[in-house]
Amino acid sequence: MLNIIHDTEASLAEEFDRLGVLHIRSMLNPAEVAEIREAFMNQLARDRSVGYDDHVPEGDPLELYPRLVHPHRSPELEVGRLSRKWMLDPRIMAKVTEIMGPVFGAQSMFYFKPPGARGQALHQDNLFLQAHPETCIAVWIAIDDCDGENGGLKVVPGSHRYELVCPDDADQAESFTNVEVRLPDGMIAEQTDMSAGDVLLFHGSMVHGSFSNRSNDRFRRSLIFHYVPQTSTEIARFYNPLLTPGGDEIIVTEAVDGGACGEGWLPAEPH
Numbered sequence: 004m005l006n007i008i009h010d011t012e013a014s015l016a017e018e019f020d021r022l023g024v025l026h027i028r029s030m031l032n033p034a035e036v037a038e039i040r041e042a043f044m045n046q047l048a049r050d051r052s053v054g055y056d057d058h059v060p061e062g063d064p065l066e067l068y069p070r071l072v073h074p075h076r077s078p079e080l081e082v083g084r085l086s087r088k089w090m091l092d093p094r095i096m097a098k099v100t101e102i103m104g105p106v107f108g109a110q111s112m113f114y115f116k117p118p119g120a121r122g123q124a125l126h127q128d129n130l131f132l133q134a135h136p137e138t139c140i141a142v143w144i145a146i147d148d149c150d151g152e153n154g155g156l157k158v159v160p161g162s163h164r165y166e167l168v169c170p171d172d173a174d175q176a177e178s179f180t181n182v183e184v185r186l187p188d189g190m191i192a193e194q195t196d197m198s199a200g201d202v203l204l205f206h207g208s209m210v211h212g213s214f215s216n217r218s219n220d221r222f223r224r225s226l227i228f229h230y231v232p233q234t235s236t237e238i239a240r241f242y243n244p245l246l247t248p249g250g251d252e253i254i255v256t257e258a259v260d261g262g263a264c265g266e267g268w269l270p271a272e273p274h
Contacts, residue, residue, distance in 0.1 A: 023163025
């Protein structure tokens with residue numbers, strides 16, 4: 004497996020430019036991880052109606068544990084306040100800024116992925132965000148130890164050098180989303196192995212996804228943010244308003260041309 008753990012003398016920006024993905028170990032400490040995990044689990048125990056409706060069939064594990072999309076926009080909830088706090092956390096913002104320069108926060112998400120839950124087919128994030136003229140960057144925070152057994156991320160280092168690819172239909176017996184990117188010839192998806200508190204940073208064009216959670220009793224929870232350069236002139240409507248590093252809201256012009264897949268193309272669900 005190609006080493007994507009950033010523990011070399013090379014700068015973050017140099018390594019990110021080369022690979023499109025970096026694994027930073029132990030960015031969050033155990034107490035911080037536990038606070039996030041407890042808050043999101045308590046939220047679903049109280050009221051899971053805040054979860055995003057992915058139209059999963061009755062009895063699907065994701066019916067009980069739906070992902071939360073844009074929780075940072077719900078300051079009345081503990082999970083909303085935590086999401087906003089971590090989205091703008093100086094440690095995270097410093098890493099992202101070192102790679103991309105000044106950024107705006109565009110999205111927050113929380114995935115539960117309980118045992119038995121389907122994965123998410125290979126995809127590229129900026130097909131959804133449509134940040135222009137640059138791209139987006141993802142910050143994927145492991146809230147549990149995650150590997151191949153419980154559906155840890157698979158990434159394709161180097162695929163960020165390719166243009167956005169229009170997706171095909173995904174196998175929804177394996178993926179809870181309905182689109183999938185086919186890999187360029189000669190490229191393979193590499194399995195990540197992360198500990199709770201580790202962070203994965205990856206480019207908006209990098210192909211990534213995950214298999215199902217095949218474990219009997221292990222969740223694969225993750226808190227995820229997307230950022231875009233402050234030089235962005237367009238973004239898909241779903242992601243406005245953006246957040247400045249100081250927490251102020253800002254509107255960027257809406258991308259209206261359907262992006263790489265032609266005029267009128269829209270993803271079936273937010274990512």
